[in-house]
Amino acid sequence: MGTQLRASCFHHNGCCNIPSSISTPEATLLHFYSSSILSKLNDPFNKNKRLVLETYLSFSSNKERNAATVRRGRIGRRKSFGHGIVASSNVAAPLWDSWKPQKASSDPSLSDILWPSAGAFAAMAILGKMDQMLAPKGLSMTIAPLGAVCAVLFATPSTPAARKYNMFMAQIGCAAIGVVAFSIFGPGWLARSAGLAAAIAFMIYARATHPPAASLPILFIDGVKLHQLNYWYALFPGAAGCIILCLIQVMVSYMKENFKF
Structure with a gap:
């Protein structure tokens, strides 16, 4: 039914x-x-x-x-x-996360700390010895940006800033920009501001970001002893010093891979 x-x-x-x-x-x-x-x-x-x-x-x-x-x-x-509730993977991390140490899969070993530090010591010792040889000419190889380059090459060799193209392109280009800024504006805040802005723009355009090189224009504008180099400053002491640091980086990488403790 x-x-x-x-x-x-x-x-x-x-x-x-x-x-x-x-x-x-x-x-x-x-x-x-x-x-x-x-x-x-x-x-x-x-x-x-x-x-x-x-x-x-x-x-x-x-x-x-x-x-x-x-x-x-x-x-x-x-x-x-x-109500503005949108799920996205591009949401910015909380502000306080940048104040915490970066998470790592494991803590660094003693060899990971010792060999980069030893490489930095050797680099400054070699550059210091070269300073003694160049002292009669009033030149120096030990400049502050090379200390930052040591930190990049020895401590973080896998980062983009440690790439050889980025390093040499930025070192040469930013140093030349410093000379040009000094030639146009002379010493003072305007030359420093224009030189730094142009150096950052150059690194972005050339896809050669290397933070230590950004200080080269300011170093030349404020360094009276460097003015005599004129456009040779594009190669010396920044680019020339980086060649020595690259050779030391090879030794540091070898020691880190073969002598771990």
Whole structure:
């Protein structure tokens, strides 16, 4: 009796009353499925009409539940965007994270600390010995930017700043920019400001970011003893000193790889 009642309702509704909440692709599928069910129910030789009807009703109710779930999800997303709640991987880290030490998989070993420090000591000792040889000419190889280069090459050799292209391109270009700024503006704050700004712009344009080189224009503008070098300052002492530091870096890397403790 129940089957006949549901079948009569089924025929009365024509099997084509598609819920308005179902999207167009789902409605097309349901219409096709309903036509197939109707043909099976009208077949006089089909003895499983009840099973066919139960299958259709289950299919229809599942489609309605899925459509309602999708509709609730869309409303939830609209509310989230309305309140400014957006999930993104580009969200900036909290301000205080930059005041914490960087997380590492393991603590540095004693050899990881000793060999870079020994390399820096050897570098300054060699440059100091060269200063004694150049002293009669009033020149010096020991300049502050080379100390920063030691830290980059020995402590963080895998960073972009330690790339040889970045280092030499920035050393030569920024030193030359310092000479040009001094020639145009003379000594003073304007030459320092213009030289530093131009040096940063040059490193970004040349894709050769090397932070220690940014101090070379200021060093030349304020260093009276360096003015006699003129455009030779682009190669000496910055670029020339970096050649020596690169040779020492090879030794430091070898010691770190083969003598660990």
